[in-house]
Amino acid sequence: MKRVEAIIKPFKLEDVKDALxxxxxxxxxxxxxxxxxxxxxxxELYRGxxxxxxxxxxxxxxxxxxxxxxxxxxxxxxDSAKTGKIGDGKIFVSSVEKVVRIRTGEEDxxxx
Amino acid sequence: xELGSISYIIDTLFAIFAMVLIIFMVPGFAMLEAGLVRTKNxxxxxxxxxxxxxxxxxxxxxxxxxxxxxxxxxxxxxxxxAFLFQMAFVGKVVNIMSGGVSERAKVIxxxxxxxxxxxIIYPLIVNVSWGSNFLEGTFLELSMxxxxxxxxIHSTGGWALLAAILVIGARHGRYTKDGAIRVIxxxxxxxxxxGALILWIGWFGFNGGSVGSIAxxxxxxxxxxTILNTNTAGLSGAIIVSIIMYLKYKKLDxxxxxxxxxxxxxxxxxxxxxxxxxxxILIGAIGGALVVFAVSFFDRLRIDDPVGALSVHLxxxxxxxxxxxxxxxxxxxxxxxxxxxxxxxxxIFAFVSSYIVLFIINKIIPLRAxxxxxxxxxxxxxxxxxxxxxxxxxx
Numbered sequence: 283m284k285r286v287e288a289i290i291k292p293f294k295l296e297d298v299k300d301a302l303x304x305x306x307x308x309x310x311x312x313x314x315x316x317x318x319x320x321x322x323x324x325x326e327l328y329r330g331x332x333x334x335x336x337x338x339x340x341x342x343x344x345x346x347x348x349x350x351x352x353x354x355x356x357x358x359x360x361d362s363a364k365t366g367k368i369g370d371g372k373i374f375v376s377s378v379e380k381v382v383r384i385r386t387g388e389e390d391x392x393x394x
Numbered sequence: 395x396e397l398g399s400i401s402y403i404i405d406t407l408f409a410i411f412a413m414v415l416i417i418f419m420v421p422g423f424a425m426l427e428a429g430l431v432r433t434k435n436x437x438x439x440x441x442x443x444x445x446x447x448x449x450x451x452x453x454x455x456x457x458x459x460x461x462x463x464x465x466x467x468x469x470x471x472x473x474x475x476a477f478l479f480q481m482a483f484v485g486k487v488v489n490i491m492s493g494g495v496s497e498r499a500k501v502i503x504x505x506x507x508x509x510x511x512x513x514i515i516y517p518l519i520v521n522v523s524w525g526s527n528f529l530e531g532t533f534l535e536l537s538m539x540x541x542x543x544x545x546x547i548h549s550t551g552g553w554a555l556l557a558a559i560l561v562i563g564a565r566h567g568r569y570t571k572d573g574a575i576r577v578i579x580x581x582x583x584x585x586x587x588x589g590a591l592i593l594w595i596g597w598f599g600f601n602g603g604s605v606g607s608i609a610x611x612x613x614x615x616x617x618x619x620t621i622l623n624t625n626t627a628g629l630s631g632a633i634i635v636s637i638i639m640y641l642k643y644k645k646l647d648x649x650x651x652x653x654x655x656x657x658x659x660x661x662x663x664x665x666x667x668x669x670x671x672x673x674x675i676l677i678g679a680i681g682g683a684l685v686v687f688a689v690s691f692f693d694r695l696r697i698d699d700p701v702g703a704l705s706v707h708l709x710x711x712x713x714x715x716x717x718x719x720x721x722x723x724x725x726x727x728x729x730x731x732x733x734x735x736x737x738x739x740x741x742i743f744a745f746v747s748s749y750i751v752l753f754i755i756n757k758i759i760p761l762r763a764x765x766x767x768x769x770x771x772x773x774x775x776x777x778x779x780x781x782x783x784x785x786x787x788x789x
């Protein structure tokens with residue numbers, strides 16, 4: 283099993299969610315995060331003084347999937363989250379050792 | 395019923411209505427300040443605002459009113475209503491002052507200063523301007539016209555704030571070691587807006603009530619004109635700041651626009667009953683413009699005022715009092731020189747006496763929170779109650 287973490291632009295969340303649902307993904311966890319990469323921050327104005335906002339708001343989507351779905355899911359996220367402009371985000375894939383569904387006690391692929 | 399008692403009743407009702415509007419400015423200040431500070435200091439700001447209203451009004455009841463006016467008395471309305479109306483103003487003076495030292499001043503010493511301010515310093519200023527006038531006949535006698543207190547209330551609060559900021563210093567991290575200004579943005583713009591607009595509404599009682607009587611055709615006209623002109627100055631203050639901010643930065647900074655409205659309202663407060671209906675447009679516009687420039691001016695001097703109270707109340711209190719001399723001078727009872735003298739006499743007394751009292755209090759109970767308390771936030775350290783304690787929304 284793999285965990286896919288995708289950092290995307292906030293306004294792209296609906297597009298990504300819809301695309302993943304269509305592909306049969308039944309669940310995901312979403313969180314508000316802030317960060318920066320090559321995009322860096324931007325400057326804002328408050329009471330006549332400029333200041334730099336280092337961290338930009340992003341959305342982090344996490345899903346755990348079966349190993350053979352990884353390539354498909356990555357391409358779905360890449361297609362649906364892409365704007366072509368700097369700051370579109372990144373996708374991280376890592377291995378997951380164990381999954382347990384709390385309600386039933388099912389484990390691993392059955393629990394995804 | 396005889397005519398005399400009807401006007402007595404109407405004026406009593408009017409004074410109480412005005413008082414309610416002025417007291418409504420307490421939550422106005424509270425919300426404005428709660429929105430402009432960081433979330434870790436919100437409870438402390440609200441605690442100060444609540445305590446200030448209570449102790450200032452109590453001190454004025456027990457001591458201050460007698461110093462200002464001699465004793466409880468009024469022929470034209472219930473003397474209790476006359477007292478309540480005057481009492482409503484007291485909290486405003488210290489409200490102006492407390493906001494500018496928020497996020498680093500401790501509640502208890504600030505409350506102690508409030509007692510001295512409301513019991514002695516402010517009543518002495520009222521005494522020589524609106525009250526029994528112990529300076530009468532001396533060379534210091536004031537001939538200033540200040541209907542609702544551009545100088546007596548707003549500048550007085552502003553001078554006390556300036557003294558307090560000089561005693562207490564800037565917030566930690568506000569100015570970096572290499573001299574740069576670090577912006578600390580507001581935490582809740584909706585609250586700032588709510589507070590500023592409540593203050594605006596409260597101002598109608600503040601200025602309208604200061605006419606003193608509504609129970610005749612002439613007085614009713616004077617009250618209505620006063621309220622009309624008050625509103626106009628607020629409108630033009632907000633509009634001019636919007637224009638300046640947009641031309642200068644291509645952005646509409648709402649906190650500045652609201653401060654501009656309040657600046658216009660302070661500026662009109664000295665003489666809203668004296669002008670025709672168009673002069674307040676100019677007075678409010680100049681007031682708003684002064685706010686924009688004063689905010690960055692004080693910042694350059696490293697005078698840290700999180701809510702802009704100096705720019706709104708001190709600068710425009712002075713401007714409003716001057717404006718009466720410029721636009722409503724009648725060469726007889728109102729002169730530009732008389733207005734300037736009032737600004738100086740009240741200003742010097744308010745600043746020096748506040749500074750001395752704050753200096754002494756600071757020696758006994760430090761006004762400033764410790765570095766750790768300030769970093770942690772005053773909510774936890776002083777109040778034991780965070781304004782926003784939940785990790786996220788609870789279900």
